[in-house]
Amino acid sequence: xxxxxxxxxxxxxxxxxxxxxxxxxxxxxxxxxxxxxxxxxxxxxxxxxxxxxxxxxxxxxxxxxxxxxxxxxxxxxxxxxxxxxxxxxxxxxxxxxxxxxxxxxxxxxxxxxxxxxxxxxxxxxxxxxxxxxxxxxxxxxxxxxxxxxxxxxxxxxxxxxxxxxxxxxxxxxxxxxxxxxxxxxxxxxxxxxxxxxxxxxxxxxxxxxxxxxxxxxxxxxxxxxxxxxxxxxxxxxxxxxxxxxxxxxxxxxxxxxxxxxxxxxxxxxxxxxxxxxxxxxxxxxxxxxxxxxxxxxxxxxxxxxxxxxxxxxxxxxxxxxxxxxxxxxxxxxxxxxxxxxxxxxxxxxxxxxxxxxxxxxxxxxxxxxxxxxxxxxxxxxxxxxxxxxxxxxxxxxxxxxxxxxxxxxxxxxxxxxxxxxxxxxxxxxxxxxxxxxxxxxxxxxxxxxxxxxxxxxxxxxxxxxxxxxxxxxxxxxxxxxx
Amino acid sequence: xxxxxxxxxxxxxxxxxxxxxxxxxxxxxxxxxxxxxxxxxxxxxxxxxxxxxxxxxxxxxxxxxxxxxxxxxxxxxxxxxxxxxxxxxxxxxxxxxxxxxxxxxxxxxxxxxxxxxxxxxxxxxxxxxxxxxxxxxxxxxxxxxxxxxxxxxxxxxxxxxxxxxxxxxxxxxxxxxxxxxxxxxxxxxxxxxxxxxxxxxxxxxxxxxxxxxxxxxxxxxxxxxxxxxxxxxxxxxxxxxxxxxxxxxxxxxxxxxxxxxxxxxxxxxxxxxxxxxxxxxxxxxxxxxxxxxxxxxxxxxxxxxxxxxxxxxxxxxxxxxxxxxxxxxxxxxxxxxxxxxxxxxxxxxxxxxxxxxxxxxxxxxxxxxxxxxxxxxxxxxxxxxxxxxxxxxxxxxxxxxxxxxxxxxxxxxxxxxxxxxxxxxxxxxxxxxxxxxxxxxxxxxxxxxxxxxxxxxxxxxxxxxxxxxxxxxxxxxxxxxxxxxxxxxxxxxxxxxxxxxxxxx
Numbered sequence: 001x002x003x004x005x006x007x008x009x010x011x012x013x014x015x016x017x018x019x020x021x022x023x024x025x026x027x028x029x030x031x032x033x034x035x036x037x038x039x040x041x042x043x044x045x046x047x048x049x050x051x052x053x054x055x056x057x058x059x060x061x062x063x064x065x066x067x068x069x070x071x072x073x074x075x076x077x078x079x080x081x082x083x084x085x086x087x088x089x090x091x092x093x094x095x096x097x098x099x100x101x102x103x104x105x106x107x108x109x110x111x112x113x114x115x116x117x118x119x120x121x122x123x124x125x126x127x128x129x130x131x132x133x134x135x136x137x138x139x140x141x142x143x144x145x146x147x148x149x150x151x152x153x154x155x156x157x158x159x160x161x162x163x164x165x166x167x168x169x170x171x172x173x174x175x176x177x178x179x180x181x182x183x184x185x186x187x188x189x190x191x192x193x194x195x196x197x198x199x200x201x202x203x204x205x206x207x208x209x210x211x212x213x214x215x216x217x218x219x220x221x222x223x224x225x226x227x228x229x230x231x232x233x234x235x236x237x238x239x240x241x242x243x244x245x246x247x248x249x250x251x252x253x254x255x256x257x258x259x260x261x262x263x264x265x266x267x268x269x270x271x272x273x274x275x276x277x278x279x280x281x282x283x284x285x286x287x288x289x290x291x292x293x294x295x296x297x298x299x300x301x302x303x304x305x306x307x308x309x310x311x312x313x314x315x316x317x318x319x320x321x322x323x324x325x326x327x328x329x330x331x332x333x334x335x336x337x338x339x340x341x342x343x344x345x346x347x348x349x350x351x352x353x354x355x356x357x358x359x360x361x362x363x364x365x366x367x368x369x370x371x372x373x374x375x376x377x378x379x380x381x382x383x384x385x386x387x388x389x390x391x392x393x394x395x396x397x398x399x400x401x402x403x404x405x406x407x408x409x410x411x412x413x414x415x416x417x418x419x420x421x422x423x424x425x426x427x428x429x430x431x432x433x434x435x436x437x438x439x440x441x442x443x444x445x446x447x448x449x450x451x452x453x454x455x456x457x458x459x460x461x462x463x464x465x466x467x468x469x470x471x472x473x474x475x476x477x478x479x480x481x482x
Numbered sequence: 483x484x485x486x487x488x489x490x491x492x493x494x495x496x497x498x499x500x501x502x503x504x505x506x507x508x509x510x511x512x513x514x515x516x517x518x519x520x521x522x523x524x525x526x527x528x529x530x531x532x533x534x535x536x537x538x539x540x541x542x543x544x545x546x547x548x549x550x551x552x553x554x555x556x557x558x559x560x561x562x563x564x565x566x567x568x569x570x571x572x573x574x575x576x577x578x579x580x581x582x583x584x585x586x587x588x589x590x591x592x593x594x595x596x597x598x599x600x601x602x603x604x605x606x607x608x609x610x611x612x613x614x615x616x617x618x619x620x621x622x623x624x625x626x627x628x629x630x631x632x633x634x635x636x637x638x639x640x641x642x643x644x645x646x647x648x649x650x651x652x653x654x655x656x657x658x659x660x661x662x663x664x665x666x667x668x669x670x671x672x673x674x675x676x677x678x679x680x681x682x683x684x685x686x687x688x689x690x691x692x693x694x695x696x697x698x699x700x701x702x703x704x705x706x707x708x709x710x711x712x713x714x715x716x717x718x719x720x721x722x723x724x725x726x727x728x729x730x731x732x733x734x735x736x737x738x739x740x741x742x743x744x745x746x747x748x749x750x751x752x753x754x755x756x757x758x759x760x761x762x763x764x765x766x767x768x769x770x771x772x773x774x775x776x777x778x779x780x781x782x783x784x785x786x787x788x789x790x791x792x793x794x795x796x797x798x799x800x801x802x803x804x805x806x807x808x809x810x811x812x813x814x815x816x817x818x819x820x821x822x823x824x825x826x827x828x829x830x831x832x833x834x835x836x837x838x839x840x841x842x843x844x845x846x847x848x849x850x851x852x853x854x855x856x857x858x859x860x861x862x863x864x865x866x867x868x869x870x871x872x873x874x875x876x877x878x879x880x881x882x883x884x885x886x887x888x889x890x891x892x893x894x895x896x897x898x899x900x901x902x903x904x905x906x907x908x909x910x911x912x913x914x915x916x917x918x919x920x921x922x923x924x925x926x927x928x929x930x931x932x933x934x935x936x937x938x939x940x941x942x943x944x945x946x947x948x949x950x951x952x953x954x955x956x957x958x959x960x961x962x963x964x965x966x967x968x969x970x971x972x973x974x975x976x977x978x979x980x981x982x983x984x985x986x987x
Contacts, residue, residue: 401668
């Protein structure tokens with residue numbers, strides 16, 4: 001008899017989705033839909049904490065493993081979804097009727113993300129990936145006016161479909177040589193021992209990496225990112241940049257740790273180049289963007305390049321613990337920061353009719369018109385740039401530390417150069433916001449959004465100034481993995 | 483713990499100044515001024531302590547004026563270590579004092595967002611105080627970066643015509659070199675951790691640790707580059723003329739007066755004691771860079787028509803003496819370097835304040851538009867003359883003592899470089915007097931009616947004049963104050979030197 005109790009978070013989340021579906025069927029009310037999803041996500045978070053405190057780590061069927069790593073990532077996904085829902089409320093309030101299903105899709109996508117975080121088997125991995133992906137197609141093209149979102153929705157649909165096919169084919173090839181779909185059994189199956197199986201293994205994992213690289217928008221699979229982020233509604237772009245990427249990263253990390261993907265030199269070389277190129281190209285292409293969303297898209301490519309440095313650093317035995325810890329902490333900081341940055345774009349776009357207000361011109365003089373909003377944005381950008389007092393600084397510290405510990409000197413040089421370039425475009429936005437001369441027109445921020453942003457900013461600063469508790473926690477989690 | 487109190491006072495004062503803007507636009511500057519005065523008062527009792535002969539740089543901290551340690555991030559052995567010795571105390575006092583001068587110098591200049599201005603000003607001061615007192619490498623780096631952001635805002639929001647470019651350049655230069663330092667710090671810490679099994683960022687535990695010669699040279703360079711960029715020395719100085727010229731007066735005062743000194747402080751406090759062998763290896767190169775900076779800065783200063791830019795390049799020249807003094811590894815030269823830090827802080831801050839005062843009155847910094855200002859403003863002319871002769875190294879004033887001691891000490895070590903550096907005294911006289919001549923002498927083509935220096939400006943300038951005079955006539959207290967730390971650095975260097983000699987075949 002399998003004990004399904006550890007799956008409580010997934011069950012709660014599913015229950016919430018059903019409830020919301022019923023609620024929409026009976027009464028269309030944006031506040032109600034948003035309320036149900038926020039409360040539901042809070043309950044899910046509660047259940048995650050409860051499971052973490054009361055139950056031992058366990059496999060539930062061979063597909064899912066509920067352990068500290070999975071629960072930590074699930075918690076991050078759920079909290080992020082909660083913030084995004086709150087920010088999306090006033091955004092949708094301005095945009096006419098029939099906005100309720102947005103929250104339904106958001107919850108479904110979150111369910112997919114949580115499944116990814118817990119999966120230890122290709123079946124559940126693909127299940128989570130598709131649940132996430134298909135909800136996102138609909139989320140991107142959700143606004144019914146404007147062709148922009150439709151275009152980017154279609155773009156994402158096609159490219160994401162192709163990448164999923166790559167992942168499936170890759171998994172198939174790996175299955176052909178190993179006879180197993182479970183992450184942990186790969187290591188035991190001893191693949192790569194003969195020449196032909198080695199070839200299969202290489203092609204299979206290269207295809208998988210290509211597919212995952214697409215989902216994480218790493219160079220050279222990054223082309224879609226700016227277009228899609230630009231076209232998607234701001235809260236969805238935030239979702240794409242955080243939850244959608246983070247969940248895939250969690251699964252990738254679990255796969256690599258369980259299957260010991262680090263032993264294959266050719267794969268590591270590939271990752272090495274992917275990380276380096278992502279940092280360089282992401283930062284260079286972000287330089288001259290005039291749209292904040294595109295800028296954040298390229299910056300997120302670069303940020304994932306930094307993250308990959310820690311990911312690669314896991315390969316060295318000496319630096320394993322530090323690197324896992326660093327990757328997780330960096331991801332937490334990145335999540336908070338990115339949600340905050342897209343949150344500001346969301347609030348700015350509240351009033352805009354058929355497109356988001358993401359042109360840099362719209363942000364000029366923001367410091368004098370809407371000081372609070374400008375302050376939020378500046379803190380987020382400084383955190384992305386890794387300046388102290390923010391979580392991004394500790395994240396950057398971790399990346400450099402894990403790089404040093406595993407002696408990845410070339411990548412570290414790229415990190416330093418990339419961060420230097422990065423400063424330029426982050427500061428460009430901040431400078432635009434400090435420009436003077438525009439008449440002050442006080443526009444208030446909606447209550448839900450302002451409190452959410454305040455909470456996000458507070459989290460960011462606490463993590464930047466007093467990170468010790470979170471570090472302890474992440475460090476203990478990382479110790480269990482090695 | 484006084485230092486923490488001062489820092490908190492500055493942080494809180496900054497926030498209060500910002501908030502007070504809602505009630506009256508005059509409140510922020512008063513709050514800022516009072517905050518600085520209170521910080522100064524807090525520091526005074528520290529001077530009553532009897533200075534020790536020598537302080538410990540490695541092992542257990544002893545003989546420090548103040549020392550406090552609180553755990554911060556135990557996972558990495560990071561703690562809040564604030565410690566104060568004579569050198570730190572002097573730099574902190576200089577910071578607070580020049581903060582006071584900076585606030586007075588911008589008293590009427592800033593009309594929009596005065597609250598945010600004072601907030602940034604006070605937070606810069608707080609960050610710099612943190613840099614001068616933290617002895618945990620992580621904490622040090624934290625403050626090193628924290629002081630940049632408010633300074634960036636000061637330049638980017640209240641600066642002159644090309645402020646965006648200048649602010650960006652300033653930030654990117656410092657931040658980029660800072661990242662090199664971060665890599666160096668982490669390499670030092672993690673290599674140490676692998677050898678001793680204990681991860682720590684504590685200065686006292688890391689000092690005296692041997693990395694092996696190859697690695698320690700590279701790691702040392704990480705620190706060295708970051709500090710030399712800040713100092714600044716040729717060839718990494720290009721951020722300075724732009725930042726100083728475009729910054730509002732108060733920010734120029736702070737930049738020249740104290741932010742440059744963080745680089746010099748870093749060299750004395752971290753680079754040399756943490757990596758004595760590697761420092762000895764590059765000593766000659768560093769002295770040469772210093773000498774080149776002296777001449778290069780002087781030549782470029784001579785060619786400027788913008789008054790602020792001239793003073794900015796003269797800073798490159800004067801800070802070159804500091805670099806020569808520190809890397810001569812001679813007790814006298816090092817004393818001179820420290821003296822030069824303080825005296826240059828005074829004289830350059832005053833010159834930037836004069837530049838600001840002139841610009842405020844005639845709305846230009848272009849010296850071709852000036853001339854004959856002495857007739858219109860005789861008091862300002864006299865005061866400017868005082869600071870210009872101070873800056874060119876007139877005996878009897880602080881800068882002379884600094885430059886003279888540097889040359890005296892360095893002469894024994896490297897005669898050629900010292901001879902080149904000594905040329906700086908002549909070139910310094912040329913560009914300073916030319917500036918004086920172009921601005922105040924001659925005839926005024928515009929026949930301007932200008933108001934002379936007022937009481938507020940005198941309040942800021944007179945203490946600076948007295949300070950320079952005191953440093954020039956009776957510099958002994960400064961020597962007594964910094965002697966313990968310099969003596970202990972000499973000990974470290976002597977140990978390293980004998981090892982180097984001993985290892986030679």
